[in-house]
Amino acid sequence: MTRAVLKAHVERAVATVQVTDIHTHLYDPAFGDLLLWGIDDLLVYHYLVAEAFRYMEMPYDTFWALPKSRQAELVWDALFLQHSPISEACRGVLTTLNALGLDVKKRDLPALRKWFRNQKPDRYITRCMEAAGVREIYMTNSPFDDQERPVWENGFKRDERFKAALRIDPLLLSWNDASKKLAEWGYKVSSSLTPKTISQVRKFLADWSRRMDARYLMVSLPPDFAYPSLNTCNRLIEEVVLPHCREFNLPFALMPGVRRQVNPQLCLAGDGVGRCDMMALNELFSRHPDNKFLVTMLSRENQHELCVTARKFRNVHIFGCWWFTNVPALIEEMTRMRLELVGLSVTPQHSDARVLDQIIYKWKHSREIIARVLVEKYEQLRLTGWRPTREEIQRDVEALFGNEFKRFCGQS
Numbered sequence: 154m155t156r157a158v159l160k161a162h163v164e165r166a167v168a169t170v171q172v173t174d175i176h177t178h179l180y181d182p183a184f185g186d187l188l189l190w191g192i193d194d195l196l197v198y199h200y201l202v203a204e205a206f207r208y209m210e211m212p213y214d215t216f217w218a219l220p221k222s223r224q225a226e227l228v229w230d231a232l233f234l235q236h237s238p239i240s241e242a243c244r245g246v247l248t249t250l251n252a253l254g255l256d257v258k259k260r261d262l263p264a265l266r267k268w269f270r271n272q273k274p275d276r277y278i279t280r281c282m283e284a285a286g287v288r289e290i291y292m293t294n295s296p297f298d299d300q301e302r303p304v305w306e307n308g309f310k311r312d313e314r315f316k317a318a319l320r321i322d323p324l325l326l327s328w329n330d331a332s333k334k335l336a337e338w339g340y341k342v343s344s345s346l347t348p349k350t351i352s353q354v355r356k357f358l359a360d361w362s363r364r365m366d367a368r369y370l371m372v373s374l375p376p377d378f379a380y381p382s383l384n385t386c387n388r389l390i391e392e393v394v395l396p397h398c399r400e401f402n403l404p405f406a407l408m409p410g411v412r413r414q415v416n417p418q419l420c421l422a423g424d425g426v427g428r429c430d431m432m433a434l435n436e437l438f439s440r441h442p443d444n445k446f447l448v449t450m451l452s453r454e455n456q457h458e459l460c461v462t463a464r465k466f467r468n469v470h471i472f473g474c475w476w477f478t479n480v481p482a483l484i485e486e487m488t489r490m491r492l493e494l495v496g497l498s499v500t501p502q503h504s505d506a507r508v509l510d511q512i513i514y515k516w517k518h519s520r521e522i523i524a525r526v527l528v529e530k531y532e533q534l535r536l537t538g539w540r541p542t543r544e545e546i547q548r549d550v551e552a553l554f555g556n557e558f559k560r561f562c563g564q565s
């Protein structure tokens with residue numbers, strides 16, 4: 154295989170592989186309006202709102218009191234008309250519109266809105282998934298979400314393409330409020346972690362894992378997460394979550410590094426980042442070899458340590474370039490580092506899409522970068538005299554875009 158043929162094989166394999174998108178904030182269509190899509194939702198994405206506020210002078214509250222359509226117009230004006238839209242989140246909107254066949258150079262928001270008004274949600278989901286090359290979408294599902302919970306409780310016919318992930322941030326990070334909720338929902342819990350309370354919280358997780366057919370449990374953690382410690386969060390992890398995950402054979406996904414509400418006036422856009430103590434996480438992984446941990450970290454500074462951790466603990470699977478790391482410069486750096494230090498037993502990317510149409514740009518942008526890094530790696534192999542076959546390349550690419558995640562989870 155010549156260099157050019159090798160490059161073409163790798164690029165084709167990456168461009169066409171059907172992706173398992175293992176972490177999003179999208180919903181099965183049965184959740185109705187919770188599944189966001191269309192130009193206004195693309196524009197009020199919190200990644201863009203944070204950028205728009207850097208130019209807007211109006212008070213935060215004034216912006217939030219406006220209807221979504223007006224907010225979208227303000228973001229469009231600040232980020233697309235008054236300045237060139239070069240940030241990753243801005244460029245993403247244009248990549249998406251372009252892939253849908255829309256003419257972005259006209260800068261015609263009313264025309265874009267008209268086009269989206271004519272889309273029918275059911276067909277549009279398929280269209281976006283096909284354009285993105287996404288086969289399965291993992292949702293983020295919280296029993297603590299008042300809009301979401303009743304849908305699960307009433308039951309609905311599942312769309313097979315959407316898988317559930319049970320999100321438990323409130324349980325671990327705001328136990329006082331969460332315990333009151335559990336009591337309201339009929340679980341016999343008190344605010345102190347008595348044996349009775351522990352077993353009732355396990356029942357809560359069991360009920361919701363079954364109800365959702367959850368594929369993993371998930372939490373985001375602050376930068377100062379400490380382990381071991383006798384605090385409530387640690388006790389709940391040790392005595393409730395990890396035993397539950399072992400019993401149900403479910404991985405526990407950790408997303409450490411988010412400092413929530415650094416600027417509360419920005420609402421959803423107000424969270425920040427901080428470096429975590431990797432030793433604390435290593436200790437957690439080391440003490441629980443029978444648990445599986447999916448891990449993505451928010452701080453760039455933690456990425457190298459995380460790769461080393463994955464080399465030490467086979468119960469750890471690295472995934473995604475999360476949120477502030479989901480920009481081309483860092484995706485490239487992190488993907489190269491992961492492949493060089495860990496090899497192919499990682500899932501380089503997830504989309505974290507909150508708006509359906511975003512899967513188009515998130516995957517297009519990431520595929521280009523991952524392909525570039527892979528071409529470089531196979532080329533380095535070729536120079537040693539090793540000849541990767543077409544089938545081997547296809548196998549490896551499928552591993553990176555979903556199969557390795559499934560193998561790790563025991564779901565392949």
Ligand code: RAT
Nearest residue numbers: 178293373408421476505507
């Ligand atoms: O990336 C995001 O949209 C963030 O707001 C978070 O939702 C983050 O991805 C998370 O899952 O906590």
Ligand code: ZN
Nearest residue numbers: 176177178505
């Ligand atoms: Zn997320």
